[in-house]
Amino acid sequence: MTYNTVYADIHCPFCNEKVTSGVGFRLGCLENKHYKLGDKLKWEGSLCRPETRPAGGSIQAIGYFNCDYVKCKTWSDCFPEVQAALVTVKNDVIEKVEVYKGPFSGEQFEIIKPAKGGAKKTTSKPKKK
């Protein structure tokens, strides 16, 4: 499976250490590219996910990482555990990577939402008779 990797500082929920970890995610052009926070996501290529760039270049999806803080004494506890992270892309820029605790749909590399800026829940308007 082809995916991209973004390197970010993540607070591991298992050992409670801040680790710099590579998070595998499937957004933009999938070509095993390495990104870091603040990088612009590439959308040109033969294999893209989603197939077309979302409006505004904004999207959120699940990525996966292993805590690799070797010096931590709980390393053996958390190392084999694949953990989920939420990757936020805004205006094509990888803005944020944070630990994600769910809910999960069960779909791998699930796309959480097109992150629409300022989108709010609209309450139903009162209807006039």
Ligand SMILES: [Zn+2]
């Ligand atoms: Zn850890």
